[in-house]
Amino acid sequence: MSIRRSSALAGALAGALALALALTGCGSSDDGTDSAGKGKTRVFAADNGKIKIPAAPKRVVATGYAVPALIEADAPLVGISSWKRGEPMMGKKDLAAYKKLPKVAGEQASETNYEAVAEAKPDLIVIGVPAPVLGDIDVKRLESIAPVVAIGPTKPSAWRTLSRKQADAAGALEQFGAVKATYEARAAELKKKYKDVLPQLKLGHVGAFGEVSKGTFQREFGGSWGTNVAEDIGAHYYGKVKKAGKGSRAVSEYPSVEELPSSLGKADALTYSVEADGSVPESVKYVMDSKLWKNLPAVKAGKTFPIRYTEAATYGQAMQTLDAVDKAFAPLLDS
Incomplete structure (x- = not known):
């Protein structure tokens, strides 16, 4: 694409910035590594604060409501919590993926297996439990394994924005957008x-x-x-x-x-x-x-x-x- 005027360049840059912000919704920061994205990070606004996470996660662990959202978004999952309550609502493909993925936690937040999480070698952990339930999880211990973003449910109808945010953190907005x-x-x-x-x-x-x-x-x-x-x-x-x-x-x-x-x-x-x-x-x-x-x-x-x-x-x-x-x-x- 040729750029004829500086004003055109400014307009193009502004448009690109607006698109990037719309896709991430959380802002980002580059650590100065290569243009292929390896090692790049961004700051993500989660329930537990502004967390520095990989710009393009490769190995994600998900728990709670993040499990069905990230399976559906085709995120690079390497471990999940059990989510039996959602099984009847999963399609065949998603259910097969759910059953195949290693379970690193049970139905309750208190049933998190920290050793299993560590063995999965995640570069991002997405916790999808209500904020009050975070007290049942040793977040500090998880943070010693990988960056942790807590994105839990609030008002029931908020699943639309919450599932998008979970997909965004995991770098899986493309498939999310298609299903939406x-x-x-x-x-x-x-x-x-x-x-x-x-x-x-x-x-x-x-x-x-x-x-x-x-x-x-x-x-x-x-x-x-x-x-x-x-x-x-x-x-x-x-x-x-x-x-x-x-x-x-x-x-x-x-x-x-x-x-x-x-x-x-x-x-x-x-x-x-x-x-x-x-x-x-x-x-x-x-x-x-x-x-x-x-x-x-x-x-x-x-x-x-x-x-x-x-x-x-x-x-x-x-x-x-x-x-x-x-x-x-x-x-x-x-x-």
Whole structure:
């Protein structure tokens, strides 16, 4: 490409800088090594501070929510934590990769095998656990092995930005972007499909984390696990948490079953979480067996819709949620 004027050069440099910042989202610094990128580093903003990491990691260990995100992004993984809760939402290729990768930690953060992490010889460790859980991990010990970036979950719907950040740290934005684009295209298609019936409804959602022993149910609002993907195709979940807390408690609450009429009585339609195989969790069945549930206007009108894969935390997983939402809402097109 020829450059005719200094202003053109300035414009080109500005454009290149803007693109670089858009791709990394975290700033970078060069250690002055060769142009091929070997040995280069950048500063990455994580939950645990601004961390100097390889610009192009070659051997990555991932734990927690970073596991499905980085498998999906085709990051150069050499070790992961166990993530059984996400197995039903993984595609065949990702599940095969998950099963093949060495497990250097268990389901809980406290089950980290530091010797196994060291044996994997990572040049980057991505921890995907909530900030309060970091206390269960000896981060200093991990830092003696490789740079550590903690990028954990916050509000349920934040999986979009968090999974991107995890992919960015691991140098795997290209595949991440491809999956994201596929998801967004499918969501736009479904939003158009349901534009005449879905946005007009006031929806309520019953999640899977109520406690039968305490007589409570989980009411999920917009931005929660059971609602955020449906919102991408035009669903509107009315109301908000009375006393908002942190994380999922900012977008869900746990009333007693006796409060069903006051909590969900104004809903035109109701959705509820089911397992990956379509079965109804005990916590949701407890609600649905109640006479108060059966007397809700939406239930009497036959406007109840089960949704699978409500715990999706990556764009690939959420593709399955979109399909589940499409199947659930299909009867609206016939009414």
